[in-house]
Amino acid sequence: MVSILVGMDLMNRAKLDSIRNAGPAILPSVLNCDFGDLMAEVDRLRQAGAEILHLDVMDGHFVPNLTFGMPIVEGLRRHTDMPLDVHLMISDPLAYAKPMVEAGADLLTFHIEAVSDPVDVANKIRDLGVGVGVAINPATPLSSLDVCLGSVDMVLVMSVQAGFGGQSFNPVALERIRELRSRYPDLLLEIDGGINTETIGPAREAGCDLFVVGSAIISSDDYTAAVSELSDAMMSANGGAR
Ligand SMILES: O=C(CO)[C@H](O)[C@H](O)COP(=O)(O)O
Numbered sequence: 001m002v003s004i005l006v007g008m009d010l011m012n013r014a015k016l017d018s019i020r021n022a023g024p025a026i027l028p029s030v031l032n033c034d035f036g037d038l039m040a041e042v043d044r045l046r047q048a049g050a051e052i053l054h055l056d057v058m059d060g061h062f063v064p065n066l067t068f069g070m071p072i073v074e075g076l077r078r079h080t081d082m083p084l085d086v087h088l089m090i091s092d093p094l095a096y097a098k099p100m101v102e103a104g105a106d107l108l109t110f111h112i113e114a115v116s117d118p119v120d121v122a123n124k125i126r127d128l129g130v131g132v133g134v135a136i137n138p139a140t141p142l143s144s145l146d147v148c149l150g151s152v153d154m155v156l157v158m159s160v161q162a163g164f165g166g167q168s169f170n171p172v173a174l175e176r177i178r179e180l181r182s183r184y185p186d187l188l189l190e191i192d193g194g195i196n197t198e199t200i201g202p203a204r205e206a207g208c209d210l211f212v213v214g215s216a217i218i219s220s221d222d223y224t225a226a227v228s229e230l231s232d233a234m235m236s237a238n239g240g241a242r
């Protein structure tokens with residue numbers, strides 16, 4: 001069991017490096033895809049050029065929506081070698097961190113609003129051998145992250161209130177990305193919510209590395225065209241804020 005866990009840790013850390021080196025990158029969220037055809041949806045996203053998957057785990061308690069847990073993550077893990085970026089919108093991230101890592105998560109992100117001791121949560125997730133991220137909702141003061149920024153690999157700046165796909169982009173996220181980028185030049189920054197061809201460029205100009213996109217891809221009839229248009233908008237923006 002120990003050697004299996006050690007092997008899993010090495011694999012997960014390698015995937016974390018590939019996430020870190022992928023930026024700037026588009027991470028499709030499967031939140032609004034056809035769950036009756038999930039693996040084919042993942043194949044379509046992969047063929048469209050996606051290299052990392054973003055998985056939105058919601059518990060119906062921290063957010064008023066319920067999605068999926070370890071069995072789906074584990075099924076996706078067996079189906080694809082893409083790194084799995086798991087966004088935990090749950091009230092008790094530590095209760096599910098180890099099962100999520102065993103299911104195949106490569107990067108586990110908890111919400112700052114959900115925990116009382118973010119350093120302890122970050123350290124315990126890191127001890128599982130995966131990358132650790134902290135997410136912040138638009139209404140939460142950015143200063144609440146200060147205590148744990150030295151303990152995480154990534155900050156996920158929410159550009160919508162966590163809970164649902166298809167919401168409108170909140171530009172407060174751009175100010176936050178700018179501020180975090182200027183204070184922490186090497187910190188991995190991800191943005192999530194309402195990212196489309198209009199918002200991805202400004203987010204990159206603000207200094208963001210990873211761009212989660214749900215409905216702007218999934219609502220398209222042609223995932224390849226959607227990813228290509230997003231990628232063009234992302235790459236033509238000036239990422240020099242970094
Ligand atoms: O974390 C999320 C919602 O809480 C989703 O990742 C996000 O909303 C993606 O969907 P969209 O691009 O449609 O906003």
Ligand SMILES: [Co+2]
Nearest residue numbers: 056087192212
């Ligand atoms: Co998300």
